[in-house]
Every structure is written in structure tokens, then in C-alpha cells.
Amino acid sequence: MEQSYEQLTLKERIEIYRLHSDGKSCRKIGALLGRSAGTISRELRRNGTPTKAWEGGYEPARAHGLTGRRRARGRAHKLALQPELQAYVRERLLLGWSPEQIAGKLALERGRPVISHESIYRFIYHRSAQKDYWHRLLPQRKSRRGALGIRGGSPASTIKHRVSVHERPQDVHNRQAPGHWEADLMLFAIYGQAVLVAHERVSRLLQLVRQPSKAAQPAVDSLKTILAPLPEALRQSVTFDNGTEFAYHYQLADMNVKTYFCDPHKPWQKGGVENAIRRMRRTLPRKTNLELIQPQKLAQLTEAYNNTPRKCLNYLTPNEAFLIAINSVALQT
DSSP states (O other): OOOOOOOOOHHHHHHHHHHHHTTOOHHHHHHHHTOOHHHHHHHHHHHHSOBTTBOOOOOHHHHHHHHHHHHHHHHHHHHHHOHHHHHHHHHHHHTTOOHHHHHHHHHHHHTSOOOOHHHHHHHHHHHHHTTOOGGGGSTTOOSSOOOOOOOSOOGGGGSTTOOBGGGSOHHHHTTOSSSEEEEEEEEOSSTTOEEEEEEETTTOOEEEEEESSSOHHHHHHHHHHHHTTSOGGGOSEEEEOSOGGGTTGGGGGGGTOEEEEOOTTOGGGGHHHHHHHHHHTTTSOTTOOGGGSOHHHHHHHHHHHHTSOOGGGTTOOHHHHHHHHHHHHHHHO
8 A cells, every 4th residue: 555655753763773783685675674666765864875974875854864964954055045935935925825725826826736835935034134124025013023912991881772792693704605804903003194094804805095184974975985886795784893994884774784893902803804904015015105106006906906816715806805706796697
């Protein structure tokens, strides 16, 4: 029976040394260890060949160390050894793709795994340690991650007709049904500048609308503008945090749109839009002056996001996934 391959352990290498010294064949050693004869032959050949610093002969501790060094060197520097692949990865990073998106799309295009996202991350942080700062090409531009602490109070008790996210149907929570959205405001350093961000939970489709202020009425009006052209099946609910900018959420009931709110200080309960905002910060950092951003530019940035493949969508783009949802709804009507 064909066996799945795993790296040889030091204990196995000691047994290979002992059995080989006793004159056992590679086939016999493999049978005793549950390995293929090819694995044994390759191990003896790669780690027992004479070099300038080694007269030859298989020695288990040395073989184990050599293998560990080869693996570490190959993982850390695979992109350094393949300039074309490195250029491909860098180009996609500059487009805002994550290492998982790059690795997944490459595998999809070539019909086989080319490089893992872990290898890309290792190369990025290796280069960053050499002061090349490749981590700044990552979507979040962070060298490390950490959870934020809870700060301040919450206006949740002042929001009229507020319904908890825990009352949201299970198929919404599990992303099994399209048409359920999350919304938040993306704020900037200049006071009053904001962009409304709406995110569809299943397709990860993103919509951005520039806001005149943080006031509640413009926010709900922008949501109506986004949702109104959609079939009713694709605008069933919106989930918010407890910001006062969403205090007029109940006006969406005129469109038969239900609204839900996260628990205070738990924005990860609408994690899709939170993640989308972090990704958009790459092209719209907090210091951006929105007065200098034309509407066409904002539309281009939105389309770039919606045309980027996502691992959670099996490397489809949000636009492609949302089109599938539209066609599915059309077939049901």
C-alpha cells in the first residue's frame, strides 16, 4: 500500500544506520521501517555522499542536522531563489492582495501548488528584518498583531428599536444566505470626513459612499441608495455597531430591511466589514484628505477591492460571487 510521506525522524535515521551497517538492502530497511525503498536510498545518497569537509559515510546525527538546515533555508528563501516568482508576489502585494490570495490564485491558475502563503510570510518578515520593510506591502501593513482593549462607554442604550445580533437567524450568522449586510463608518484624521462602508456577508462585496458628516440621517440615506436597486432577497438585513451614526437604522424598515446591533465593545461580531475597512486602509489611510479624492477614484478603489480574489470564496472575486447570488435569486423568482 502506498504510504503518505513524512520526514524521517532521528530515531529512524539511527535505525537506517544500524541496518545499513549490517548489510541490509534498501528494500529490506524500508520494509522494516514502513518506508519505501526509494526513501531509504535517497536518504543514504543525499546525506552520506563525500564532500570537501566530509570523507563520506552515513552518520545519523549529521544527516538529521543537514536535513533541518536544508528545510529551513528552502522555506525562508524560496522567493529569493526564484526572481520571477518573487516579482509576481511583489506585484500582487502592491495591488493589495494577501499572501493567501496570491498562493491560492497561483495554484488555481497553474493547477498545482506553487508556493504556500506561509513561505511568502516567512520571506516578507525575513526581508523586513533586513530593513527592506516588506511587511509594509501587506494589506494591514503590520509587523505584528494584537487585540485592542475595551475603552470608554457605549451609546447602545440610547439607540431606539435596537435589536441584538443574537436575535439574527442562524443562517445569517453562518453566511448561508445572501442578502445580509454589515455597515460601518470609515473615519479620517480631518474632523467630519467619513466614508460609509457596506459589506455583503456571503459574497464579501463592498460598497463605499462618501459622507458629508458623521450624522445619522446621511448614513441611513446612503444605505438606502446602496440597497434600493437590489432585489429584495439581496437586501434582507444590516448589522451595525453601536455608533450614534446608525441611530436612524429603523428607517430601513420602509424597505423591509431588518437591522441588528453588535454587543457593546464587540465589533468583531460584524467582522466582515471590520476586515474590509482594514484592507481599504491600504489605499485610504487615516491621514487621507477626502477633499482630494474624486468620486471616480473612490469608485476605482471599490472595484479594485471587488475584483481581488478571496480565499474564503475559493479564490473567486466578490464581484463574481455576488453575480452568482444575483443569478440564483433570478432563478428562484
